[in-house]
């Protein structure tokens with residue numbers, strides 16, 4: 001496709017769906033591709049991943065004038081592989097949200113149906129792929145932010161194992177959970193991009209070491225039994241699951257049975273605690289990470305208080321955060337203060353470990369991080385991605401204003417795998433429908449997971 005045609009498509013998509021926070025299209029496209037596995041494939045990058053060619057705003061007033069002097073590792077790897085970045089995508093501020101509504105820009109519209117929420121927080125990355133304007137996009141997934149908008153816009157969203165893809169240059173939200181994820185319309189593109197990004201990075205202290213990568217490479221064959229055993233955690237099949245999603249899900253299960261897979265009910269009792277654990281731990285980590293936006297090291301300075309004036313200096317800069325980010329800072333700091341720490345934070349950490357142990361029992365090989373011994377023989381876990389179809393945009397702001405818990409509930413199916421760091425893919429159950437199925441497997445076994453989805457989506 002010619003350069004002008006691509007640029008025209010980007011402009012049209014932007015005016016319809018508010019996908020990008022900035023889109024300086026001509027220079028990056030003009031200096032396009034050197035060849036490589038992603039030669040001339042167009043990429044859209046979530047605007048909490050730093051780039052030299054575009055500003056990085058995190059959809060926040062506090063960073064609205066910020067441009068990074070360097071590219072994140074993932075951005076450099078994509079460039080080296082020949083991909084062409086067409087813009088930075090709109091998001092819930094700092095990645096905090098499930099609906100794509102907490103942004104200083106106009107909220108992203110869902111290309112499937114503009115009356116529906118697109119989901120968050122990687123809302124622009126989902127819309128870039130769903131509208132066809134990018135071949136693939138990068139998002140970040142801390143508790144579901146790649147998988148939920150993928151389900152709501154009927155595309156594929158992959159959250160790799162924690163530590164597989166470098167976080168260097170990814171603006172931290174909750175660093176024990178943050179992962180970079182890949183969104184595309186077909187699984188082959190997802191796998192190709194993953195191949196380019198799945199590298200050890202010495203600049204990211206949480207990057208999975210080369211030794212463990214080598215060990216996993218050998219173990220991965222354990223999953224390659226021709227017919228992996230499939231488990232459905234009973235905790236995921238809830239009364240609240242919408243009837244149309246349940247029907248699609250059961251049809252999919254039926255198709256797997258017809259193909260000869262063995263499917264078993266399994267139990268991970270800690271799943272019931274997942275939302276509370278996540279919304280205790282993630283805000284606590286966020287409160288610490290966001291301390292750097294003080295108007296000195298990072299963040300917008302207030303011209304009125306450009307120097308320290310009594311106690312005003314700090315407060316003025318910090319007031320540039322939006323309301324949801326402020327909620328998280330307050331909640332996070334509360335849970336780090338003495339009573340909250342003992343009563344909530346430590347308990348949540350313990351419950352998280354309990355959940356990881358329960359997941360580890362299921363899989364037939366050892367988790368290389370925990371070294372828990374396998375007990376059962378389930379290779380793959382399956383569950384829906386979303387409980388309900390996306391809410392209508394017009395009804396959202398009113399409901400959320402009353403109680404943010406309504407928004408948090410959207411993550412109920414995605415958060416357990418985030419807490420356990422497991423590789424998980426969401427893909428559409430019926431083309432054009434705003435819901436998906438998630439497939440997850442043991443930590444580190446990402447390639448086998450991609451192969452399973454290639455054969456069964």
Ligand code: GLN
Pocket residue numbers: 095096097098120121140141142143144145146173282411
């Ligand atoms: N919706 C969740 C939250 O607001 C997850 C966000 C994410 O994965 N970045 O914390």
